[in-house]
Amino acid sequence: MQVGEKNDKLKLPIFGSSILNFASWREQSQSFEALAGVGYSNYTLSGAGEPEQFSGNTISPVLVRVLGIPPLAGRAFTDEEEKPGAPAVAMIGEGLWKRIQRRKSV
C-alpha cells in the first residue's frame, strides 16, 4: 500500500510524503503492520577500479518486511541501523553484485 499525501486544493491526488509526516504517521497510526519510508539519493561506489555513481534509495529497514521480499544473500538492515550515528550500510541489487563478482575474477 502506498501511503501518499494529497492536496485537494492543489488538485494533487497522490504525492510524496515528508520525512516528518512519515514519522508522525508511524507514531500515530494503528492500521499498519509496518510503515517504511523510501528516499532518493545518489551513491558513489569506490574501492576497486573506477569509481561509479548510482542512483539509489535510502530506506527504512522495515521496507523488507513491507514488501515481503527477503534479500537473496547476506542480511537486510537491522532496526539499530536506522538510528542516527549508526554505521552506513547498503544493500545492492543482484545485477550490481554479479558485476562486482566478475570484476573481481578478472
Next chain:
Amino acid sequence: MEANPAKEIRLSHTIQTYGRLKKNVSREKAQAEMDTVSASMGRQYPEIRDWGVHLVSMFDTFIGSELKTRILLLFWTVILVMLIACANIANLLLARSAARQNEIAIRTAIGATRAQLVRQLLLESVMLSLVGGTVGFAGVVWSVHIINATLTQNVLPVPKVELDANVLCFALALTILTGLVFSIAPAWRTVRADINSVLKQGARGSSGRISHRLRNSLAAVELAIATVLLVGAGLFIRSLLNLEGVRVGFVPQGLSTFQLAPPVTKYPLDGKAQ
C-alpha cells in the same frame, strides 16, 4: 528568533512511504484512520492543514489501471492472431483429412474403432501444436534475450525482463488446448467418411459439401479477425504519428533535462549556499 526547521521540512515531500496493512484492516478502514490522523496533524501544524493522506494499492502505484488496459489490449490482440493461426491450421488439417481418407478407410477395414482413430488424430495434432509451441518457446527465449540486451535501462519498471513460470504454464495449457479444440472438426470429418465409397474411389477422396462449408467459414472468420486487427494496428500507428507532431508549448529540439543532487552539507536546505 530561530526558525523551526521541523516546520519547514513538513512540506518537503521528498520521500515515498509504503506500508503493509495489518491482517484484519481493510484499505477503507486504514484510509479512515489516516484521515483522522492527518486532520489532527493539520491542527497541530497549520502549514500542512491542506494536506491529507491518500492510500493507494501497490498494484495501482506500480502497474496502474492504464498499463493494465494496454497489457490486456495486447493480450487480446495476440489471442486474435493466435486464432487466425489456429483457423489456418484447422483448414490445413481439413484439407489433409481428405487426403488421408484412404488410410483411415484401410485402418477401419482392418478393425480400428472410431474412438481409436479419433484418439490417434487428436494425438497427432496435439503433437503438432506442441512442436509449434516449442518453436514459439525458443522464439520467446531469444526475444527476451534481445530485449534485455538492447533496451536502455529504466525504460521498463523492472530491471530485467524474465521468463515467468506462470506464463509458461499458461502457454503450455493453451498449446495443448488449441491443439485439441482445432483438430476436433478435422478428426471428426476424417473418421466419418463412408469407407465403402472411399475404398471404391481409390486414393481420391471427395471432401464433401459440409467440409467445404466449414473451410469457407474458417477462411471467412480469419479474414474478419485480420480486418479488425489491421484496423486496430492502423489506428495505433496513426496515433503514434500524431504524437510525434504534438505541440508541447515549447521547442523541445536541442533541450535536455537532468537532475542534480548536491550534498546537503555544502548546500543546506534553507537555500543559503556556502
